[in-house]
Amino acid sequence: MSDPARVAVIGSGPSGLYAADELSKHGGVSVDVLDRLLCPYGLLRYGVAPDHLKMKSLEITLRKILERPEVRFLGGVELGKDVHAAELQHHYDAVVYATGSAVDRKLNIPGEDLAGSFSATEFVAWYCGHPDSEVDKFTLDARQAVVVGVGNVAVDVARVLAKSAEELRVTDMPDHVLEVLDASTITDIHIVGRRGPAQAKFTTKELRELGDLANADVIVDPEELVLDEAGEQAVETDKTVRRNLEALRDWSQRSPEGRPRRLHLRFLHSPVAVLGNGRVEGVELERNELDGHGGVQPTGRTAVIEAELLLRSVGYRGLPLPDVPFDERAGTIPHIEGRVQRDGAVAPGEYVVGWIKRGPSGVIGTNKGDAKETVGRLLDDLDELPRAQHGKPDSIISLLEQRGVGVVRWAGWQAIDAAEQALGAAVGRTRVKIADRKALLTAAAEALPEDR
């Protein structure tokens, strides 16, 4: 029997794992899933809101993919630092880039970089216990917070700010995060959209959850719910817009019930400056008018929200990988149906999937169909691809070890998993995440040497 084809998937987020799923189901293919982090699952572990327990449980499904005999997890291996794209060609017949969109987009307004102004990306990474995030990054000693952007990430971060620490104890948030949330002095959170409610990006289920918070009243100004022709049309044709509007109109009629926090949902305002002497003291907003086509025009009228914390939630952006083609404008790897394009031609043996292929939009399930497309093309090409002289499957691990890269294999991750569950059990929680990289390595070292 001939050796299986060997494929490297770079990134163990949902798209990488759905690609590994498609590849391993095919037969005759063995897959290494490499990730720069020591733990798998990408944004499912380090992005999806910790209080969305049902969505988090998708890990159980993705775990089964990594447990297949054809699939190996190699954590702690960064493409571009520990191993280079050209080297992968010697070890694998094909490579699938699944590195996601790791960084935030900018607002490009004065004061954006003042202390107290953060991207939602930073806040999410901190409360999810991402090992790159500094433990003491957030203090939450503000009174008012502004969240710019009206997508699902904005809803997530606003909800986390609005909930009490007690409500969040059911999550796997690290202890240092719960301590800061417990000491939070925030009373008012303003979520601000630049366009109208019909153009908001959040989905209805996520929006409605804000109206059910025990710890916060939702406040909506009916004047900001006006619709133009484009908005009326969207209400007619788009179920999400219609349902969002129903929820928002309902809230605009409610009176606050005296809950500890207030969540203000604002529309038709663009941030134009972040004010403050050394740190954020306010956010200047300019009132916009609907233009009838789904866009807005500035009116020149401005107002200031006195806030000490700003979270910019205006979307994510992909990062270039060394020696891998990159479209700077789109923040993605150029491709046709998942086949990477180098200088306008197909690059044999290189594929791309997920957010680094499509850009930072779509829910976890979207990556499944996306992986089907990419892996479909890879399998179409497989017989024609030049076979790499890859030698033994462990040669890549030997190379990494020679370089001093501490590769965390599946047993290492299982040891981390067990350590987090034990930390949780000790305090009556299901899991407490370990955020510190050194502590993660220590936990991984508990795996038996022969399994590591």
Ligand SMILES: Cc1cc2nc3c(=O)[nH]c(=O)nc-3n(C[C@H](O)[C@H](O)[C@H](O)COP(=O)(O)OP(=O)(O)OC[C@H]3O[C@@H](n4cnc5c(N)ncnc54)[C@H](O)[C@@H]3O)c2cc1C
């Ligand atoms: C804050 C937030 C909350 C979300 N919540 C939900 C939700 O509740 N429900 C839902 O359906 N969708 C949600 N999404 C969307 C969902 O997370 C994405 O659709 C999905 O994670 C994209 O998958 P991906 O594999 O392309 O990227 P990612 O999940 O980002 O995975 C990329 C992986 O690549 C690794 N990597 C990056 N660079 C390198 C490198 N150089 N070398 C090796 N490895 C590398 C990263 O460490 C990471 O593990 C959310 C998104 C965000 C940002």
Ligand SMILES: NC(=O)c1ccc[n+]([C@@H]2O[C@H](COP(=O)([O-])OP(=O)(O)OC[C@H]3O[C@@H](n4cnc5c(N)ncnc54)[C@H](OP(=O)(O)O)[C@@H]3O)[C@@H](O)[C@H]2O)c1
């Ligand atoms: N529970 C879930 O299912 C869940 C949770 C989190 C994330 N996700 C998914 O993850 C993806 C990313 O979510 P996201 O919220 O980061 O992105 P998003 O849905 O694209 O929303 C980005 C928001 O930022 C606004 N924005 C962009 N540039 C701006 C600027 N310069 N000034 C003011 N506002 C600006 C956008 O407004 P405009 O529309 O006017 O550009 C939009 O409201 C989405 O597909 C989302 O559905 C899903």
